[in-house]
Amino acid sequence: MTEPADPAAALAAFVSASPSPYHAVAEGVRLLTAAGFTEHVETDPWPDGPGGRYLVRDGTLLAWYVPEGGAAGRPLRVYAAHTDSPTLKIKPKPDTGAAGWRQVAVEVYGGALWNSWLDRDLGVAGRLVRYDGTSVLVDVHRPLLRVPQLAIHLDRQVNQGLTLDPQHHLLPVWGLGTPAEGDLLEFLAGEAGVDPADVAAHDLVVHDVTPPARLGEDEELLAAPRLDNLASVHAGIGALLDASAAGDTVPVFVGFDHEEVGSASATGAQGPLLENVLTALAGGFDARSRVFAVSRCLSVDVTHAAHPNYLERHDPDHRALPNQGPALKVNAIQRYATDAPGAAAWRRACRKVDVPTQVFVSRNTVPCGSTVGPLLSTRLGIRTVDVGIPVLSMHSARELCGVEDLGLMRAAAAAFLTDPD
Known part of the structure; x- marks a missing residue:
């Protein structure tokens, strides 16, 4: 895959093709396969x-490249x-x-911003699983559902504080009539070309169907769903x-x-999947401690851009802004894994390819996420650095x-992945 002429357009296409983790994996596999990667x-054996090579398990994708001469012993x-x-899961x-x-139970x-899902045109995506265990992806990428907000005439105090009960107030509508068991799944099976009688289970989410869009006088910003964290996956x-x-x-x-x-699942970061692959790449269990000691991990997740309407929520000396480079994320109590040697490795990679970088530290009175x-650093003992691009409206639809x-x-991540020091 060569560097796209328009990275924003390439990311917009990736996001649009990836309304669920299973679709994101499928789109990632498409890109890897086009570049000559093969499935393991x-x-x-x-x-x-x-x-x-790449490996797929459900909504998780692993890929790696073994150079000539083999992987064993290399950092x-x-x-x-x-x-x-x-999101809202069905x-x-x-x-x-x-x-x-007729409504849909979700x-x-x-940590979704609940109010951001109100009054949006929503589709449904995910996987249908047959009785034989095989899965079929489904994506209704057109307006199907809507979570209607209560009119201000019926809640005159709403602008003084909106309170939502997720059991009652987040149920999307998708039509009129009397709900009947099997209606939605029968519809989705038809969309996927599957016999509804063959569907044993499902993993389905709703998603905003408004396309990604450039905005600003110079179109220097990109508005899109799921930037957290498909922007990092695509990069x-x-x-x-x-x-x-x-x-x-x-x-x-x-x-x-x-x-x-x-992340506490078989396909999450607390599971054994990455450890198993890295152990094999290191040359086995007996060799891995030496290899892991000279290895590094870049944990990439979006970070908070300084919000101009809420600057009091940010540390005044460690704010991050869009289009000034990815930010190094630091936290004294290790909500981020960055330490000084890791930060030096990141800065070295950025300097090598002339990429600017920022530093994000949360305000002392505003605890950060993780x-x-x-x-990964705890499980593997591999030095890990946390970085990410700044975004506004994190966890919004x-x-x-x-x-x-x-x-x-x-560019900075590629330099990090190839840095032998």
Whole structure:
């Protein structure tokens, strides 16, 4: 994959093709396959020989490149991101309703800004799983659902504080009539070309169907859903392809599922999937401690851009702004995994390719979130650095970033993945 002429357009296409983690993985596989990467199935023997490989498990994608001469003994350079985003997930029994409306039962996935899902045209995407265990992706990428807000005439105090009960107030409507069990799944099976009788289970989410858009007088900003964290996933796949065949390191990309809900799953950062692959690349369990000691991980997740309407929520000396380069993320109590040697490695990579970088530190009175970085550094013992591009409206149904940061993130990450020192 060559560097796109318009990184914002390339990311917009990736985001639009990736309304769920399963779709993000499928789109990532498409990009890797086009670049000559081949699949490694977990139940097959470990592959020998140089070249690019990828591994898929559900909503998680792992990919790596083995240089000529093999991987054993070479430093590993890992780029870690996540494929999931805060959203509304459809419950196992989705059909519900009241007062002549057909609705869909949902629960909140991750730390979503609930109000951002109101009065938006929503589609449905995810996977349908047959009784034989095979999955089919489905994406209704057109207006299907809507979570209607209560009119101000019926709540005169709403502008003094909106309170939402997720059990009652976040249920989307999708038509009129009496709900009947199986209605939604029958409709979605038809959209996917599957016999509804063959569908045993599902993993489905709602998504905003408004296309990504450039904005600003100079179109220097990109508004899109799921920038957290598909902007990082897309940059990481590009960085891996740019770093392939460098020779002195083994570049690895991983996009985990379930980061937004704590990463405690078989396909999350607390699971064994990455550790198993890195152990094999290191040459086995007996060799991995030496290899891990000279390896590094770049944990890439978006960070908070300074909000002009709420500057009191930011540290005045550690603000990040769009289009000024990805930000190094630092936290004294290790909510981010960055330490001084890791920061030096990041700055060295940025200097090598002339990429500007910023530093983000949360205000002392405003606790920050976290990333997969501390989880991976704790599990693997690999020095880990947390970075990310600045965004506004993080965890909203629609977020905002700078278009220049997209190419800058990819370039700096590629330099990090190929740095042998």
